[in-house]
Amino acid sequence: MKAIRVERLGPPDVMELQDVPAPTPGPGEVRIEVEAVGINFADVLSVAGEYLTRTRVPYTPGMEFAGIVESLGEGVTGVQVGQRVAALGGSGALARYSVVNAAGLIPVPENLSGAQAAAFPVSYFTAYHGLKTLGRGVEGEWVLVQAAAGALGTASIQLARAMGMHVIALASTDEKLALARDLGADVTILQDDPDRVQKVRDAAGGKGVPLILEVVGGKRFQESLDMAAPQGRIIVIGNASREQANLRPVELMKRNLTVTGLWLTSLMNDRAVTMQAAQALAGLVGSGKVTPQVGPTYALADSARAFQDLLDRKTTGKVIIEP
Ligand code: NDP
Structure with a gap:
């Protein structure tokens, strides 16, 4: 073969x-x-x-x-x-x-x-765990989705909207942002907009975003900290930049931020968590709410x-x- x-x-x-x-x-x-x-x-x-x-x-x-x-x-x-x-x-x-x-x-x-x-499987289970299992997102809350037109990004937008959350989408081109809007993103901002940090904070009501799905890493990781609301949760899912990020724990203390790592492969070993996600996703996909x-x-x-x-x-x- x-x-x-x-x-x-x-x-x-x-x-x-x-x-x-x-x-x-x-x-x-x-x-x-x-x-x-x-x-x-x-x-x-x-x-x-x-x-x-x-x-x-x-x-x-x-x-x-x-x-x-x-x-x-x-x-x-x-x-x-x-x-x-x-x-x-x-x-x-x-x-x-x-x-x-x-x-x-x-x-x-x-x-x-x-x-x-x-x-x-990969994108939707990862998005679910980022938004819900580890992110603990709730209806009405704002979430920041990076690389929003990608596989994980599009899954995250759809799931967040299905859960009643509000989405701020970042991506590198206008075409990608148009796709994010089509899928239900409430606010879209170019990833290289010089005012992106302030725009993201403003979009979420001025105090920053309570939940961030971090997939770029490197220098951008610091920006995610700056975009986060007090007590915000940053779920580290990827490092598409392939650069090292600097994390100073003291900075997390100042605004009571939480940084959580997510790797689907190891989470899949937790059968109860996987079954819970599978059940929720089967309902959403089976009913056509997410595609x-x-x-x-x-x-x-x-x-x-x-x-x-x-x-x-x-x-x-x-x-x-x-x-
Ligand atoms: P995507 O379809 O999202 O493609 C990658 C996207 O990353 C690009 O389209 C691009 O979007 C964005 N990006 C930002 N910076 C860079 C860069 N420097 N070089 C290349 N791309 C960049 O891929 P996936 O959905 O497969 O994965 C998205 C991210 O999520 C990856 O970091 C991946 O490793 C991670 N992931 C992690 C999982 C886990 O279990 N932890 C599971 C699934 C995915 P734009 O042009 O809009 O910036």
């Missing part, structure tokens, strides 16, 4: 299309014919060797995908051949077939296409270009690769 292989870490062009044997499902595993792979910023960092966990080469990237169950390993129950599922594995999705543990499969609501299903935003779609052979476009900030919604 065709698959993307990475033999040395580096920029997206280290990814090669190769012919490899199709994987065989072991006990408790299923083999899925991949319909669509959702590409996350984490995939780009993983290929570069800059992710939170060490990348071991050679490997096939791709952690989030949707497809049709093609065969079952020994002892698998509760899953049918022919069923559409989404899955969140560590890697291996950029291929015709991928094998994952059956316990990690995510049922797909009937109203979602394969691409929409592949655009769902995963499918972004540009690429063929498997164009995977390196897809990764580079994501890195170059050219994309909106979830980048999809169809093997």
